[in-house]
Amino acid sequence: MTWRDPSGRTLADYPHPSIAVDVALLTVTQDGRLAVLLHERDEHYEAGRWALPGTFVRMDETLRDAALRALREKVGETGQEPRQLRVFDALDRDDRGRVMSVAHVDLVPPGRLEGTTGTLLPIDPETRQPILPDRQGGLGFDHDQIVEAAVEWARDAYQERPDPRHLIGEEFTLLELQRVHEAVLGRPWQKDTFRRHMVQYLDETGDLSRGTVGKPARLFRRRPQQI
Amino acid sequence: MTWRDPSGRTLADYPHPSIAVDVALLTVTQDGRLAVLLHERDEHYEAGRWALPGTFVRMDETLRDAALRALREKVGETGQEPRQLRVFDALDRDDRGRVMSVAHVDLVPPGRLEGTTGTLLPIDPETRQPILPDRQGGLGFDHDQIVEAAVEWARDAYQERPDPRHLIGEEFTLLELQRVHEAVLGRPWQKDTFRRHMVQYLDETGDLSRGTVGKPARLFRRRPQQI
DNA sequence: ACAATAGTGTCTATCAGACAATATCCT
DNA sequence: AGGATATTGTCTGATAGACACTATTGT
Secondary structure (H helix, E strand, O other): OOOOOOOOOOHHHOOOOEEEEEEEEEEEOOOOOEEEEEEEOOOOOOOOOEEOOEEEOOOOOOHHHHHHHHHHHHHOOOOOOOEEEEEEOOOOOOOOOOEEEEEEEEEOOHHHHOOOOOEEEEEOOOOOOEOOOOOOOOOOOOHHHHHHHHHHHHHHHHHHOOOOOOOOOOOEOHHHHHHHHHHHHOOOOOHHHHHHHHHHHEEEEEEEOOOOOOOOOEEEEEOOOOO | OOOOOOOOOOHHHOOOOEEEEEEEEEEEOOOOOEEEEEEEOOOOOOOOOEEOOEEEOOOOOOHHHHHHHHHHHHHOOOOOOOEEEEEEOOOOOOOOOOEEEEEEEEEOOHHHHOOOOOEEEEEOOOOOOEOOOOOOOOOOOOHHHHHHHHHHHHHHHHHHOOOOOOOOOOOEOHHHHHHHHHHHHOOOOOHHHHHHHHHHHEEEEEEEOOOOOOOOOEEEEEOOOOO
16 A cells, blocks of 8 residues: 555655654733743753753644644643744754754643643743743753744734734733733833724724723724635 | 664654655746746656655755755756745645655746756746646645745745845846836836835946936945845 | 723824826937 | 936825823722
8 A cells, every 4th residue: 555666665764854843832921921831851862951842743643733742741731723933954953863843833821821731931022032040051952943933923923913812812901902912022012003003903892891990991802804 | 872762762763754845946037927947747656747846855964955956856956045935744745655845935046047957837926826838737746835835935025125036136227126026026016116115225336227228227236234 | 089091183204106297318 | 309218206195103182980
């Protein structure tokens, strides 16, 4: 059944690079900061270093499934919708052998990270790097580049549209929405500018917020995407 | 020397997917159209179909080098600077076995494609697909998606900056520049809008064009990128 | 009444897009 | 002179950013 070339060999008979996935799982914490989920490696390699969850891609799974499995196995969490960033393929990036890694990013609400065995570390908005609790020289592998690309991806996604990854619920006030966007973008936003930019993508629910001080705010929901 | 896990196995001992590269090599033809370099497969698989040049990545080469080798071996041309688009990883995308492909794009001046054994086919600006000379059902594999992504990448690159991939020479008139941009973007551009948009990235050489009918145009060159 | 937050009016600067007038060459 | 192309002036509409005023609640 297996395909064979004229010399009778299958594809797997030729030596070929191994392929891994690494996932930068981002979220926004209670205190309004972007954070990334890391774990301290207890593997047989690079043990003790901070790293992104990652794993080798198996023969019969897609990249997406491998990314979700990496999150489950390494930090006890299911991601949501991992997206490819790019392939890291430097010949010497892994001393164990020839390994390419497909970097992924996912951005999930903080509620999904309750039972995690990983560590959520805040990201410096300027450097786009996690702030490590100890000063032991950064992330393993090329994971600093992956985190940077992940932050860029998230910022891009939150530049235009209201909370596309549903970090907050279905109904929210403009102030709540603004807080999330400011956390992801790592910079403040003028409230009137923000409002006028976002309302075009929002529908009013007709209800008002309750129990807050000051004038109650209208509640909005995301307007269903018109194609 | 080789790393081994606790069970004494190397990375390569575990079955893992094969990895390939495919390259959409784009250029702009004399008649001002975007075109992609294809070849008719004479391989042992999918023979006779139009396809992008591609090859399997070897153990000791980077994606970039594999992409350049694919161009050399399949269409007799050296590319310039292939860039990753994304990984195509559907489980059934290749009947020969589990093969992921890292799609690449490159955009080179037409002069580099003189001795090619491939076929340059124009791209429909609307569909972003090559116009095949025969009506035999499209490209093999998922190469239609790759071409589409490649065109998107090229358009993005030519949205803002003057001819970043140096499809024309170092000195040019604004009309020459505009022709190239219109070819890549697949739509006309108003000359005064185009001019005012581009001059900020250009320096005048001080010379004028010669031998043309009408008022001679000033020559420009790209302003060295200020960081 | 007062504090606090929500929502809006309006001014400015910038920019893309479009039209058309003027400038300068070649034959 | 007349055709052809280059270059620039100017108008319009859209938009981001900023400031400040008005509106509506709880205490």
